[in-house]
Amino acid sequence: MNSLEVLRREAELLAMSAIGQPPHKGVPACPGLNLGETVRHVGSGYRIALEWIRLGRKPETGEWQEFPADGEDPLDFMRSGAEAVLEELGAHEETEPCATWWPVQQNYGFWRRRLAHETTLHRMDVQGAAGMQVGAVTDEVAIDGVDEVLTLWLGHKLDVLGVRGSRDALVAVRVGDDVWLTRCGPHGASAWRVVDPEDAHLADAQVSAPPMTMYRWLWGRLPDRMVEVIGDHDAIAQLWALLRLATK
CATH class of the missing domain: 1.20.120 (Four Helix Bundle (Hemerythrin (Met), subunit A))
Structure with a gap:
């Protein structure tokens, strides 16, 4: 990009x-x-x-x-x-x-x-x-945006703020063949991109969507109904809440 x-x-x-x-x-x-x-x-x-x-x-x-x-x-x-x-x-x-x-x-x-x-x-x-149609970005830009919000904001900014989750949970974020694992809990938050998409099975829950949708959802610009969720919904709710604090 x-x-x-x-x-x-x-x-x-x-x-x-x-x-x-x-x-x-x-x-x-x-x-x-x-x-x-x-x-x-x-x-x-x-x-x-x-x-x-x-x-x-x-x-x-x-x-x-x-x-x-x-x-x-x-x-x-x-x-x-x-x-x-x-x-x-x-x-x-x-x-x-x-x-x-x-x-x-x-x-x-x-x-x-x-x-x-x-x-x-x-x-x-x-x-x-303005009431306009929201223009799309390329998949490359959206996927890079997903990586940035997870690794920089969730994985770094929360620690700077001293914010912690209430329970340890591992959530996979999937965009096609690209997968990130996020860990949130009392000991802090982290996020990393995995090499093998099959590693997603290690997670307590998974949220997936096309690139542009995931990009906007992670930034709180789209409702939950726009993404597909599997597994522990409370784990995803915690990820969502922590992202809102990180990106406030």
């Missing part, structure tokens, strides 16, 4: 989808979130990423521009942020070191991938709020 091209394309799609839309329109999948706040949030996210890179550490509140300037259109705020981050990321190789919030990947490739999926997800939110 060329994350930089995905980011470039999705940023433009998000902007085009937001043009002329009332900012108060709600995002159907995220009660309390509206179109205008989504656009602002994406623009702020681009800027905090740039400050992480510039400072070599997590920026403190006030060290990056979170909101449009007085009189600045939120969409212009988002677009200028996209232009700046695309220029910065495009000027460096993926493997070139830089500060990130994931110890496993301290390079520009982290930010290319992270911002590509952040923009894609919120582009879908904007389209949903």
Whole structure:
């Protein structure tokens, strides 16, 4: 997956989808979130990423521009942020070191991938709020997004937050021939991609769906009826609840 091209394309799609839309329109999948706040949030996210890179550490509140300037259109705020981050990321190789919030990947490739999926997800939110058909992504992008939300958010962010599950459970996440195993419980959460899909039989439960559906479901954008579940439903409910805390 060329994350930089995905980011470039999705940023433009998000902007085009937001043009002329009332900012108060709600995002159907995220009660309390509206179109205008989504656009602002994406623009702020681009800027905090740039400050992480510039400072070599997590920026403190006030060290990056979170909101449009007085009189600045939120969409212009988002677009200028996209232009700046695309220029910065495009000027460096993926493997070139830089500060990130994931110890496993301290390079520009982290930010290319992270911002590509952040923009894609919120582009879908904007389209949903605007009453448009939510545009699909390629299977390659969706599968990479599944891997990212499981390994980065479930497997890392929950630990940073200090959040634990109430019971030990192993859940398989299957997208065609691609399978991840997730372990959640009192000792923390982890997720890994398995080499042999048959390893899924080790799990207490399995959730499966096509790539785009699974991508959106894991991010809380689709209801449970859109995925197929087998086995211990409580184990899947725990995974779902922990993902909502990790990706909040």
